[in-house]
Amino acid sequence: MKPTPRLKRALIMLSCASLLLAFGALASGETADALMRRYPYDPACPWGRIGNGKGLLVRCLTEAEAQGLRAGTLPLANSGVPAASSAVTAAPSAVAPAGSASAAAATPAPPEEAAEAEPATPTPTLSNEKLEITVGPVTADTGTLGIGKLGAARDKYMKCVNDNGGLKEASGEVHVRFMLRQKGRAEGVSVAKRSGVSAEAARCVSEVVDRRYVGVPAEPMVGATVVIKFAKAAK
DSSP: OOOOHHHHHHHHHHHHHHHHHHHHHHHHHOOHHHHHHHOOOOSSOTTOEEEOSSSOEEEEOOHHHHHHHHHTOOOOSSSSSOTHHHHTTOOGGGSOOTTOHHHHHHSOOOHHHHHHHSOOOOOOOOOOOOEEEEEEEEEESSSOOOOGGGGGGHHHHHHHHHTTTOOSSSEEEEEEEEEEOTTOBOEEEEEEEEESSOHHHHHHHHHHHTTOBOOOOSSSSEEEEEEEEEEEOOO
């Protein structure tokens, strides 16, 4: 009986399906271990080979390289593998003894120890000296001004000087420059001049002046300067 074209097509499709199933089983079941069991030797490279990760052979290993790699003491040469990666597995005998003088000299000090060796920043000298303080005059760029509430902060001015080195001479003074608007309060303060006191003391004095009421200026905005003088009290 001659097969019909329809039967031929069915037989061909059945044969293709069988082949696909066979190849699928081979691909899924052929693991690396199975391949190693099937091919337990390498006729091309008896001591092993180096590949490029894409299935291509780079070169064969020598006997010395194979033994060194097994012991973990030999980096690969001309293999594309960095020598530093094999240094991790170097033999402990390659490390210098901890008690040797050369190893101790080459070891840098930890950052914490280096920081402790640095001299500490000196703290400002404190003084409890009684000071005589004169506030004023206030000199305005336009018009005239009194001292307003600036004279009520004498204790704070004295603390600024005593907490930051005290008077360096028998007397000293700080000139504080500021701006006044219609609210009459000092703003934008800065140290215009100082003598007999430290820079920290002068800055502290200017901060005491800041935002204190002085008086309403003659113009919408006027610049002014107040002089605050210090003198050692008579004993």
